[in-house]
Amino acid sequence: MTKPRSRRGGGRPTIADVARKAGVGAITVSRALREPGRVSEDLRRQIQAAVDELGYVPDPNARALASARAEVFGVLVPSLTNNVFAEVVRGIYDNLSDSPFRIQLGHTHYSGMEEERLLQLFGSQRPAALIVAGIDQTATSRRLLENAGCPVVQIMETCPDPVDMLVGFSHFDSGRAATRHLLEVGYRKIGFIGARMDPRSQRRLAGYRAAMEAAGLFDPRLITTTPMLSSVSLGRELLRDALAKMPTLDGVFCNNDDIALGVLFECHRASIDVPRQIGIVGFNDLDMMQVSFPSITSIRTHRYEIGRRAVAMALAAIGGNRPVERIVDLGFELMRRESTAR
Amino acid sequence: MTKPRSRRGGGRPTIADVARKAGVGAITVSRALREPGRVSEDLRRQIQAAVDELGYVPDPNARALASARAEVFGVLVPSLTNNVFAEVVRGIYDNLSDSPFRIQLGHTHYSGMEEERLLQLFGSQRPAALIVAGIDQTATSRRLLENAGCPVVQIMETCPDPVDMLVGFSHFDSGRAATRHLLEVGYRKIGFIGARMDPRSQRRLAGYRAAMEAAGLFDPRLITTTPMLSSVSLGRELLRDALAKMPTLDGVFCNNDDIALGVLFECHRASIDVPRQIGIVGFNDLDMMQVSFPSITSIRTHRYEIGRRAVAMALAAIGGNRPVERIVDLGFELMRRESTAR
DNA sequence: CGCAATGTTGGTAGCGCTACCACAGCCGGC
DNA sequence: GCCGGCTGTGGTAGCGCTACCAACATTGCG
Structure with a gap:
């Protein structure tokens, strides 16, 4: 006679315990739990009672192993x-x-x-x-x-x-829409500011570029990016860089709202009037965009x-x-x- | 003779496949993977080669089931x-x-x-x-x-x-430290502004209260909270509420930085000078605190x-x-x- | 009334892995 | 030279659950 292994799991109740208590087969318990419709009302109640009494919780690992899913x-x-x-x-x-x-x-x-x-x-x-x-x-x-x-x-x-x-x-479309908006309102020297240019950022940049080229206003010096991780403080630095390269900048499409907020703060610090001297558009429309002073135009994503x-x-x-x-x-x-x- | 079940797992290699290929027992493969030190150099290499060739990845579910962990x-x-x-x-x-x-x-x-x-x-x-x-x-x-x-x-x-x-x-200590700082700098009518008062927020509030009481300046009307989830826009609203209740407010300890940012923006909008008319302390020291204009005093947490x-x-x-x-x-x-x- | 179709239940045999022994070979100590 | 202890390896027996099939009862229909 083989002695059962000493319940390595620490004595948690198993499906067999529930089955014994409810006076049914283990497989019926399994079904009652997964497909209640295939088990008669009577047994289902008995099984549920046994489950509750024992505090049975199925082992997801065993379940996954047996069902290959x-x-x-x-x-x-x-x-x-x-x-x-x-x-x-x-x-x-x-x-x-x-x-x-x-x-x-x-x-x-x-x-x-x-x-x-x-x-x-x-x-x-x-x-x-x-x-x-x-x-x-x-x-x-x-x-x-x-x-x-x-x-x-x-x-x-x-x-x-x-x-x-x-x-x-579409990130391309949204980048283009943001840029078109700036153009429509009358900005001309519109920069793109972005950090951490992942593929989605690249597509937004492409949208920006398409809009600027369509308006005959594209200039590579308008683009300022960095491989660093995006942050509010980085937005501030990037605006400085952008203005150093292109002092006549009059608008920016920021790759995300953190950057946009940093840009706004840098404008405050440098006494640049927003929106008169520089227009700002962010991306994602975080809650704070509608609260900031001035509030920031942004692309809302779902x-x-x-x-x-x-x-x-x-x-x-x-x-x-x-x-x-x-x-x-x-x-x-x-x-x-x-x-x-x- | 029992026909083997049709490899429900979709034909992924198992430890037995690796063992066969390497010419060893399954248990030795298992050991080589988990405790390489207990398997001889020779076998370890053979097993590794078999693993690589077959692209074997252990099934975590089977592992968990067998080892009860x-x-x-x-x-x-x-x-x-x-x-x-x-x-x-x-x-x-x-x-x-x-x-x-x-x-x-x-x-x-x-x-x-x-x-x-x-x-x-x-x-x-x-x-x-x-x-x-x-x-x-x-x-x-x-x-x-x-x-x-x-x-x-x-x-x-x-x-x-x-x-x-x-x-x-300690949230109590940090809340007290923030409040003491405001007191030291000279603020007197210091409010507490918080949303979503979870137990940690409650302790910060208790710290605030302790500091205010120690200074003989505590007044329950200085406290403004809401059960709503914290956000920048909520910070703005809460400052309005706080000022409505207590127009002579000259400082606020904000339960977190989002609230603090909202408070700052509301001050901008209402032309309240920070830090002259109202001092602001945030909590958590998010990156944006050091970038905002003016930059915001905050409790840095690790x-x-x-x-x-x-x-x-x-x-x-x-x-x-x-x-x-x-x-x-x-x-x-x-x-x-x-x-x-x- | 017979037979197929349907619905409900249970038994068996694994899923892929590891714990637990067993065993062979080797060492050193008495 | 025998014994205990180590090291390295393998076999066996599950872990807790479900897929698969079989068995049985019940129903519907000709």
């Missing part, structure tokens, strides 16, 4: 301290909190290598779905996504050929909704009814404010 | 969009990225019930360690933590009787370091050598700036 959403974003992604992630969490799915979050730190490593790692868990930021995966990453064997949602951008599904908006929608699409796909629209463009909105009101 | 850190914070926790979480991720541990992140949304639910859920995974924000768990939550069977680190605060380990700083340190302590405990100091106080720092320079 973990109840986990893998989520890959470049950074969490970036307010933008924090909002997206919040949308994801909120829409997933009532479901049995857990979230496995990873930071790529804007690195393709790191993204590959994490996808490899996440893949080994057989996640129920993957949500990844951006469309600029390496060839290896793209292959990993295609072979993940689960719904994949790319977020934050649009493109015609996603791996699977996509929710986002970050929370992107996260929420990505989850909704993934859940639909898991449930068997893939959304008809594989590609969702949530657009953006230009919020006109005092910083460009001249 | 998942390589997962459970992390519980109230909110991710709060910049403060985003920084803490970054510190946690950064210090854990080279280890085999994954992170399971949960939001309590400042709710004790939600915290209980998540601890229950996380516990079912048998995590390697738990990191939770705060010391104000419900009785149930505290019991769950005590019985988690793994190292537990509470973060963000100090107290004499943590569940297990603790890293943080958020990233709290996350980093919590992980270091948990790893040490997992490794068998619990840190001698179970309680670590990382302190805080008053950053004097223009907003209180009069």
Whole structure:
């Protein structure tokens, strides 16, 4: 006779304990918990009573092993301290909190290598779905996504050929819209100021450039960027740099709101009148943009909704009814404010 | 003869495949991967070659099931969009990225019930360690933590009787220090402005109150709070409310930097001179505090370091050598700036 | 009334991995 | 030369759960 291993788990109740208590087979307990509709009302009640009494919680690891599918959403974003992604992630969490799915979050730190490593790692868990930021995966990453064997949602951008599904908006269009607005209001020497030029920033810059070229006003010296991580203080420094290069600057499209705020503060310090001498447009429309003095024109993006929608699409796909629209463009909105009101 | 189940996992290589290829037993492969020191140099090389060739990645679920221990850190914070926790979480991720541990992140949304639910859920995974924000768990939550069977680190605060380990700083002391600074510089009618008064905010308020009472200047009408979530725009509204209640207000200790920024903007709009008419102190010392115009005095907290340190302590405990100091106080720092320079 | 279709339940055999032993070979000490 | 102790390796038996199939009862229909 073999002696049972000494309950390595520390004596937590198992499905067998519940089954014994309820006087049914283990598999019936399993079904009662996962597909209550397939178990008779009577047994379901008995089982529920046993579960409650024992305080049974299914072991997700055993479940994943047996079913070859973990109840986990893998989520890959470049950074969490970036307010933008924090909002997206919040949308994801909120829409997933009532479901049995857990979230496995990873930071790529804007690195393709790191993204590959994490996808490899996440893949080994057989996640129920993957949500990844951006469309600029390496060839290896793209292959990993295609072979993940689960719904994949790319977020934050649009493109015609996603791996699977996509929710986002056009960074090119939004960059162009911001620049066009400055042109329409009458600014001419419009600079682009940006830090950490990730692919999405590059597309906004391309939109800026397109607008400026269409107006016959493009000049490469109007562009000021840095590889450093974006921050408010960096916005201040970058405006100084931009003005040093181009003292006649009369407007700036800032790659994000942090930069824009830094620019505004530097204008205060240098007694530059906003919007009279310089017009400012930010990007993302954080709450503070409408509060600042003067309030700052910005491009509002639907970050929370992107996260929420990505989850909704993934859940639909898991449930068997893939959304008809594989590609969702949530657009953006230009919020006109005092910083460009001249 | 039983036909093998059709590789539900989709044909990924298993440890048995690696063992066969390397001509060794499965258990030796397992050891070579987890404790290379216990396997001879020769076999280790052969096994590594087989692993590389097959692209073998261990299944974390099977591993967790067999060893009754998942390589997962459970992390519980109230909110991710709060910049403060985003920084803490970054510190946690950064210090854990080279280890085999994954992170399971949960939001309590400042709710004790939600915290209980998540601890229950996380516990079912048998995590390697738990990191939770705060010391104000419900009785149930505290019991769950005590019985988690793994190292537990509470973060963000100090107290004499943590569940297990603790890293943080004193909110009471920091609130008192901020208020004392305002008093020292000469402000008298000093208000407290705060949103979302979680337990940490309450302690800062208590520190404020202690300082004001010690100076014989406390007045409950100086306190303005709201249950709403903190934001820059809320800071602006709260200052209006505070001034309506107490027009002679000459200083404010803001519960966080977002509020402080909102207050500053409202002062600009209302042509209130900072620091002459009103002094402002923020809390957390976000980057923008030193950039704003005028720059804002704030209490610097070591958020990233709290996350980093919590992980270091948990790893040490997992490794068998619990840190001698179970309680670590990382302190805080008053950053004097223009907003209180009069 | 017979038979297929449907619905409900249970048994068995794993999922991929590691804990726990067993065992072989080697060392040094008495 | 025997014994205990080490080191390195492997076999076996699960971890807790679910996929798969079988068994049985019940129903509907010709």
